[in-house]
Amino acid sequence: xxNNNIASIRKSKKITQSELAKKLNINRSYLSEIENGKAKPSxxxxxxxxxxxxxxxxxxx
Numbered sequence: 205x206x207n208n209n210i211a212s213i214r215k216s217k218k219i220t221q222s223e224l225a226k227k228l229n230i231n232r233s234y235l236s237e238i239e240n241g242k243a244k245p246s247x248x249x250x251x252x253x254x255x256x257x258x259x260x261x262x263x264x265x
Contacts, residue, residue, distance in 0.1 A: 209264045211239040213257050227256050 214224055221239070225232040228249075237243035238253075245253070247261075254261045 208239070210253060210257075213259055213263065214239075217257060219257070224253070224256060228252055 214221070221232050221235050225235045228235070230249075234243060238245050238249075250261050250264060254264065
């Protein structure tokens, strides 16, 4: 998985880490760790992130 894709998609939609984290009900620092490859999110979390960004999970790969 290319975690940078999550950040790129988020930024292209002009959504901040704080905004996305709030929608996902997670800490911004955890989202940052996911985006920077320091945390390995569950498939369910990837599905939630994709849904909030309006993309498919496959777009993260």
